[in-house]
Amino acid sequence: MRERLRDIPLAGRLVIAFVGLLTLGLTTGTLAMTLILQFRLYSQVDDQLRSSAAILADAALEEIAGDRDSTALPSDYYVVVQGRLLDSQVLALPSTVDEYGAPDLGRYSFPLSSLEDPTPTTVPNSEGGPLWRVITIPVYERTSGAVAGSMTIGLPLKGVSQTMSAFLSRVLLVDTAIVLLGAVLAYLLVHRSLRPLREIEATAGAIAAGDLSQRIPPGPTSTEVGSLAHSLNVMLTTIENSFAAQRASEERMRRFVSDASHELRTPLATVRGYGELYRLGGIPEGELPGAMQRIESEANRMASLVADMLQLARLDEGRPLDLGAVELTHLAADAAANLRVLDPTRPVQVVGLTTTRAPRVIAFADEERVRQILSNLTENALTHTPAGTPVEFAVGSDGPFAVLEVRDHGPGVSPEDAAHIFGRFFRVDTSRSRASGGTGLGLAIVAAVAAAHGGSASAAETPGGGLTIRVTLPAGED
Structure with a gap:
């Protein structure tokens, strides 16, 4: 029964x-x-x-x-x-x-x-x-x-x-x-009352067929069916976002692997070519030191690329940061001193966002990661601007955020390139970057580190010409 x-x-x-x-x-x-x-x-x-x-x-x-x-x-x-x-x-x-x-x-x-x-x-x-x-x-x-x-x-x-x-x-x-009249009225009322359930069934069928954009028509949340529809719509939105994030992550991973394979192919081909040439006796004795130097250079480039890829992978995993009070002014001064050593011809200054004197700015961040941001931005300015180009390190505050800017007065980038400048393996000038040994991951790491702190990274044109990279981090206290 x-x-x-x-x-x-x-x-x-x-x-x-x-x-x-x-x-x-x-x-x-x-x-x-x-x-x-x-x-x-x-x-x-x-x-x-x-x-x-x-x-x-x-x-x-x-x-x-x-x-x-x-x-x-x-x-x-x-x-x-x-x-x-x-x-x-x-x-x-x-x-x-x-x-x-x-x-x-x-x-x-x-x-x-x-x-x-x-x-x-x-x-x-x-x-x-x-x-x-x-x-x-x-x-x-x-x-x-x-x-x-x-x-x-x-x-x-x-x-x-x-x-x-x-x-x-x-x-x-x-x-x-x-x-009999009660049976007819009951059928009509039940049929009408269960219409949302049939709509839920139809929506579930469409979702099972792969259309995650389907939603159940909302109803009054004071009713059981309306509350169920609301809960299911929230769940479906979460599931759709999760699938979208998963697809985006998979797409990024495929693109990352493809780009990494492409980037590694050139130095590997160079190393292999020199190895085969040496094995066949095609390198004269007098050119052997230069060939070995070239192999070492490509090996260093591969090591740098692998290190950057590993760093990005760790940031993507969301590993915990060693957060604490960090004085951005002091770190900016260290980065400016490093840049003067690397290129003594460059005028380098540490200033405020709107003043010539840098204020004392405290961020709640991981000091090693902030130093990595400054190191990457310094290398970016050193690599992509002519020798002697002025560079400024600016610090300040913007509401609940501590702000760090690296401004150069070089050729700058176009608005189209600025929209993609933080992409992985993105290069404004691919040939020149490879010649200088860049991996195309420096600014991507900057953006990833800023996002891991709950901040952001953006690019803008420097007044008078050039490129300004702006990084925001949560403000801290002494």
């Missing part, structure tokens, strides 16, 4: 449950009304018997004494007189017996009731017809007042049966109409 119920759709089960409860309620109400009506009709018959008992008793005694004709008795009554001083007689009109039959008094014990408050009893019909309601009262001698016998007076319950039958037929007809 349970398995069959499980096979029925939810809408069908709800309609069946509603119709079942409605039927149970109507059946209970009909039964209660039937019992109440039957009690009231029986009470009316009992009142009629009680009110007419004394009159019927006198009329029956007069008929027995020959003083009255039996036709004087009420037509529907059936009277049985019996006793030690009275001859047992049945007083009833033939038309009454023909229409209603006679009460079956074979098992009736004829209990005497007081004349003032007789107790009625229901007995069967001797001919299988309608039931009879009877009472038995004592009969007294007129002269002595002694009990001479008993008189049983009965009324047929045919009228009660007919009334009950008519009532039940009409009530059952109304109940049936109510149940």
Whole structure:
């Protein structure tokens, strides 16, 4: 039975449950009304018997004494007189017996009731017809007042049966109409109420087919279905974003591997070429030191590329940072000193964002990672600007962020290139970068380190010409 119920759709089960409860309620109400009506009709018959008992008793005694004709008795009554001083007689009109039959008094014990408050009893019909309601009262001698016998007076319950039958037929007809109407209304209401669930089912099917952009039509969150739709939409958005992030990560990884393979192919080909040339004896003795220097240079370039790739991989993994208070002004001064050593011809300054004197700026950051940012930006300015080009290291604050800028006054980059300058393996001048040994990952590492701190990296044109790299980091306290 349970398995069959499980096979029925939810809408069908709800309609069946509603119709079942409605039927149970109507059946209970009909039964209660039937019992109440039957009690009231029986009470009316009992009142009629009680009110007419004394009159019927006198009329029956007069008929027995020959003083009255039996036709004087009420037509529907059936009277049985019996006793030690009275001859047992049945007083009833033939038309009454023909229409209603006679009460079956074979098992009736004829209990005497007081004349003032007789107790009625229901007995069967001797001919299988309608039931009879009877009472038995004592009969007294007129002269002595002694009990001479008993008189049983009965009324047929045919009228009660007919009334009950008519009532039940009409009530059952109304109940049936109510149940049918309730079933139709329940189906319509359930079908309408479950429409959001069908929409959820259709959306789930579309999502299962691969369309993660599908959403369930929203509804009032005060309802169970509306709350479910809202929760599912939030979950679907999260899943779609997760899949999008995964696809983007996979795309970045494929592009990264492709670019890394391409970048490693040139130095590997150079090393392999020199190795084969040396094995074949194609390198003169006097050119051997230069060939070895070239192999060493390409090996260093590969080592630098692998180190940068490893650094980016660690940043992508989200490894924890050693955060603390870092004085950006001091680190900027160290980077400026390093640049002066690398290119003494360059004018190098440490300034404020809007002033010529650098303020004391504290960032909440990992000091080693900040030094790496400055090292990469210094190398970028040194590599991509002519010798003697001025460079400024600017520090300051912008709301909750500490700001570090490296400004050069070189040729700069176009707006199109500036939009991609932090991309991995991106080069404005590919040939010149490779010749200078750049990997194309320096600015990508800068952006990744800034993002790991909750900051950002951006590129803009330096006033008067050149490139400004701006890095924001969370501000700190001493």
